[in-house]
Structures are given as C-alpha cells and as structure tokens.
Amino acid sequence: MGDMILRLTGLEKRYPNGVFAVRGLDYSLEEGGIYAFLGPNGAGKSTTIGMICGLCIPTAGKMEFRGEDISKCPSFYRSSIGVVSQHGNMELDLSVFQNLKIHAMLYNLPKQYYLKKIDELLQVSGLEDKRDEKIRALSGGMRRKVQIIRALLHDPYLLILDEPTVGLDPASRQAIWDILIALRRTGKTILFSTHYMEEAHIYADSISIIHQGRIIKKGTSETLIKDLGIWCRIEFIGEEKRIDFFSSHEEALSANDTSVDELIIRKTTLEDVFIDLTGKELLT
Ligand SMILES: Nc1ncnc2c1ncn2[C@@H]1O[C@H](COP(=O)(O)OP(=O)(O)OP(=O)(O)O)[C@@H](O)[C@H]1O
Numbered sequence: 001m002g003d004m005i006l007r008l009t010g011l012e013k014r015y016p017n018g019v020f021a022v023r024g025l026d027y028s029l030e031e032g033g034i035y036a037f038l039g040p041n042g043a044g045k046s047t048t049i050g051m052i053c054g055l056c057i058p059t060a061g062k063m064e065f066r067g068e069d070i071s072k073c074p075s076f077y078r079s080s081i082g083v084v085s086q087h088g089n090m091e092l093d094l095s096v097f098q099n100l101k102i103h104a105m106l107y108n109l110p111k112q113y114y115l116k117k118i119d120e121l122l123q124v125s126g127l128e129d130k131r132d133e134k135i136r137a138l139s140g141g142m143r144r145k146v147q148i149i150r151a152l153l154h155d156p157y158l159l160i161l162d163e164p165t166v167g168l169d170p171a172s173r174q175a176i177w178d179i180l181i182a183l184r185r186t187g188k189t190i191l192f193s194t195h196y197m198e199e200a201h202i203y204a205d206s207i208s209i210i211h212q213g214r215i216i217k218k219g220t221s222e223t224l225i226k227d228l229g230i231w232c233r234i235e236f237i238g239e240e241k242r243i244d245f246f247s248s249h250e251e252a253l254s255a256n257d258t259s260v261d262e263l264i265i266r267k268t269t270l271e272d273v274f275i276d277l278t279g280k281e282l283l284t
Pocket residue numbers: 015016017019020021039040041042043044045046047048
C-alpha cells in the first residue's frame with residue numbers, strides 16, 4: 001500500500017427525516033489494496049459509500065482526495081473513482097454494450113478508446129457472448145459483472161462497491177472476486193462493503209467495522225482477532241451460555257474449574273469479533 005488517497009474527517013449524514021445515519025466518521029485509505037466496511041443492516045455503510053461517491057451530500061465533515069478537498073476538484077475526483085452501487089442502476093431494456101457505451105459517453109471517453117476497452121473488459125469478465133444481450137435477460141451475477149466493468153471503463157484509481165456479491169451464489173461470488181483480485185494486482189484500490197464475514201476475512205487488507213454510523217474498529221482480520229484473543233471458550237451451564245477469549249489454547253482450557261454441561265474450545269473468528277464489538281449478530 002502506498003500514498004494516502006482518501007481521507008474522511010468527522011463525516012456526518014443526517015437525513016431530512018432526522019435519521020442520523022453517519023455520526024462523525026473518520027477514515028483514511030491508502031493507494032493499492034482492498035478495504036472492507038463490515039457492519040449490520042442500517043449501520044451506515046451505504047450512506048458512507050454514497051457520500052464518498054458523491055451520490056449523497058454530507059451534513060458535516062470533510063472529504064479529501066489526494067490531499068484536496070473533494071468539493072474543490074469534483075471532475076478530477078469523479079474521473080478517479082468507479083462506483084458499483086448496492087442497487088444496480090442500469091437500463092434494463094438496453095443491451096450490455098449500450099449500457100457501457102452510455103457510461104463511456106457520460107465520461108467523454110474517445111470512441112476509439114472505449115470500443116477497445118469494452119471488448120477488453122467483456123473478455124476479462126467472461127461476458128463476450130452477452131455483449132448484445134439486454135440487461136433484463138442476464139442473471140444477477142452477470143448484471144453485477146456488467147456494473148463492475150462499467151465502473152472500470154474510465155480506468156479509475158479507486159473502485160468503490162456497495163455489497164458487490166449480495167444475493168449471488170457461491171460460484172458467482174467467486175467470479176466477482178476473481179475480477180477484483182486481478183484488479184488489485186494491477187495496483188487499483190478497492191473499497192467494498194459487505195455482510196459476508198468470510199469475504200472480509202479472506203480478501204480485505206484492512207477491515208473497518210461500522211456500527212451506528214461510526215467506525216468502531218479497524219485492522220486486518222488477523223489483528224482484530226488477535227486483539228480479542230485467538231482462542232474462544234464457550235461454556236453452557238443450564239440455560240446460560242458464556243463466551244470468553246484467550247491468547248492461548250492452554251489458557252482457554254484451564255480457564256474455569258467449575259463443572260459445565262458442555263464446553264467448546266475453538267479458534268476465534270471475525271464474526272466473534274463483530275459480535276463482541278457490536279453486541280449484535282449479523283443479519284445476512
Ligand atoms: N434516504 C434515506 N432517508 C432516510 N433515512 C435513510 C435513508 N437511507 C438510509 N437511511 C437510514 O440511515 C441508516 C443507515 O442506512 P444505510 O443504508 O447507510 O445502512 P447500511 O449499513 O448500508 O445497511 P444495509 O446493510 O441494510 O445495506 C438506516 O437507519 C436507514 O434507515
């Protein structure tokens with residue numbers, strides 16, 4: 001990872017109906033690598049991503065891109081990011097190619113460039129034979145791929161995806177991740193939100209846990225787990241369930257000498273970290 005490209009300071013969003021979706025969020029992102037926002041429904045992930053993408057106006061706070069206030073360089077910023085929103089916003093009755101072409105024209109891309117780039121991206125994503133198919137006729141996984149390649153047409157530095165794999169089957173999720181990992185290798189920076197613990201655990205270089213409009217913890221999956229204790233001891237005594245965390249298996253094993261009905265000792269997971277921090281199981 002390299003230079004700082006995005007910095008959010010005291011970011012806030014209060015919707016007109018009074019809902020305080022984001023409450024003073026501080027965040028920074030370095031060039032290169034994959035970053036995750038992990039949080040339950042209503043945590044403020046989409047609102048934060050919406051503000052980063054310029055789709056939703058903050059009610060307070062500051063957003064900087066490469067050290068410049070974003071509001072002072074809107075066109076440079078817009079051409080530097082690619083956006084894949086949670087609810088796909090494509091023209092369903094137009095073809096894949098037509099949707100991509102509209103995007104290219106909105107970004108004033110030269111025809112020679114975009115025709116070549118569209119072919120290249122369709123090939124990379126395995127969608128060559130869907131070029132002239134209407135979006136309506138595509139599966140959810142294919143639509144998501146089209147959204148991703150559309151966001152890449154103008155060759156942005158930073159790709160921002162809100163729940164890129166939600167509702168997709170495991171093979172489609174894997175296909176999306178194959179594309180994103182290949183992009184990381186080319187030096188792109190990727191920010192995504194998810195409910196899926198395993199995606200954050202496997203793919204993210206840094207995970208930010210968002211809860212009630214704030215980032216309550218940030219780190220790699222390993223450091224988040226290590227901070228809690230890499231061993232988890234679960235005791236069942238009658239109706240009661242007790243969970244404790246330890247840094248070694250021995251400690252977890254010898255933690256208690258009172259008799260329990262059932263005892264489970266296992267490795268701590270990212271989900272344990274999440275529940276410990278938010279007191280809430282993920283609703284997926
Ligand atoms: N346009 C809106 N007007 C009013 N309130 C909104 C609006 N959009 C979101 N909210 C509220 O803001 C809060 C945060 O919502 P947001 O969509 O950012 O959460 P999220 O973390 O993306 O959730 P999910 O995992 O369900 O996508 C919620 O309480 C939601 O009801």
